[in-house]
Amino acid sequence: MSRRISTLLVAFVTLALAVVASFTVRVPLVAMGPGPVxxxxxxxxxxxxxxxDPMGGAGGTASGGGGEGDEDTVARPIVEITGAEPDxxxxxxxxxxxxxxxxxRFADALTLWLDPKQTVVPRDQVFPPDRTQEQVDEQNAQLMxxxxxxxxxxAFRHLDLPMVPTVRGIVEGGAADGLLEEGDRILTIDGKKIADSNALVEYVSAKRPGDELDVExxxxATSSGDDGAGPGSGGTEKLEETVKLTPGDPEEGTEPDQGYLGVMVGDLPANGTNVKINLDDSVGGPSAGLMFALAIVDKLSPGELTAGKHIAGTGEIDGEGEVGPIGGIRHKIVAAHDDGATAFLVPADNCAEAMTDPPEGIDLVKVGTLDDAVDALDALGSGREPQTCTTG
Known part of the structure; x- marks a missing residue:
């Protein structure tokens, strides 16, 4: 066999192996692009x-996207109001x-890299290398x-509804497990009135593991109670428990020298109005907060917040209505544009990134608070110009 033929044969085998490898070998890369809306x-x-849902609250996210398998499904509002008649x-x-x-695979990564709507990055930039996929999914669920x-x-604060701190979830094996339940309304701790969830967190944060709290x-009352009243019907019973705080777990991102009550708590209206979010468990993270809040405001106030328009948006939100930045803003704008939205609510701190080659035909509205977002929708509905990422 001549040297030329040998060289060609080696080159052909090498190329064949490279092609096979490109379709079989996994690479430490992920691609991010527009997702579902x-x-x-x-x-x-x-x-x-x-x-x-005995609580009717956001603490228990239901699984959605039915139609697969033999399980019967029913249509429910994504943002479901209980205890009040929604508008x-x-x-x-x-x-x-x-x-x-x-x-x-390498071929997948190359194909996605060539797609202008996709961004290919090292996996470690998206998923912490010291966490398993299960841990990441659990964290995203908790953030949701x-x-x-x-x-x-x-939303409740924006609507000026009187509030009471309410248990929204129990940490399994935590200090309050077996003592408190979802739906319990916290009145006092150690005889001190607890005005809201922030006051509760502040009080407990000053305690150490092993400290005991008297929680009133x-x-x-449930339908099996003495008065036959169901949740939200007005029937309640006043109880008191002594809870011994447990230490944090560094693997869960909590401090071992700080005492934890082991509950998730939020402020709910004293009149029994409540909210349940119905979405697939695969949808996680904190970035839907602003849009959930706007939907709640729209359903609990007269009139049409959108004026019939197609609005999209994103943004973390805290209980005071402050809107924070999120990741993947450019992909989310593309997803909204492709779905037909004419305006997109952008967290103020994301505006610079959002203005990097945005699609045409969608207004990028700058918001820093829930109040800003409501005012912007009012402006859009009345034909006025809202504050945008370009107007400052």
Missing amino acids: FDTLGTVEVPEGSVD STEGVLDMTTVAVHQNL VGSENSAAAA FERP
Whole structure:
């Protein structure tokens, strides 16, 4: 065999192996792009068995996207109001997401890299290398619950509803496990009146592991109670428990020398109005908070917040209504544009990134608070110019 033929044969085998490897070998890269959008004023299919929620609160996110398998499903509002009659709504308030493609082969990564709507980055930039996928999913689920709770608290405050700190979730194995329950309304701790969830967090944060707290609370009576009243019907019983605080767990991001009550708490209206978010468990993270809050405000106030328009947006929100920045803003704007939105609510700190080659035909509205967002929607509905990322 001549040297030329040998060289060509080696080159051909090498090329063949490279092609095979490109379709089989995984690379430590992920691709991010526009993800699904969800109209927070719309409905979603959820498993029929998940409809009954004794608390009716955002602390228990239901699984959605039904239609797969044999399980019966039923349509429920994505933002479901209980304890009050929701006002009718029009238009669209889209929450947006980022789709993350993992476990890529080299050929997949190359194809996605060539797609202008996708961004290919090292996996470690998106997923912490010291955490498993299960830990990441659990953290995202917790962030989603926190986002829902903060959205509800911000909306209720915007509507000037009298509030009471309420248990929204129990940490399994935590100090309050078996003593407090979801839906319990905290009245006092160690005889001190607790005005809201911030006051509760501040009080407990000053305590150490092993400290005991006397917690006085009201528990909504169930249908099996003496008065036959159901949750939200006005029937309650006043109880008191002594709770011994437990230390934090560094693996969970909490401090071992600080005492923890082991509850998630949020502020809920004293009149029994409540919110439940119905979304698929795969939707996680904190960035939907602003849009959840706007949907709650729209459903609990007269008139149409959107004036019938198709609005999208994103942004973390805290219980005071402050809107914070998020990741993947450019992908979310593209997702909203592709879904037909004409305006996108952008957290103020994301404006610079959002203005990097945005799609045409969608206004980028700058918001720093829930009040800003409501004012912006009012301006859009009345034909006035809202504050945008370009106007400052």
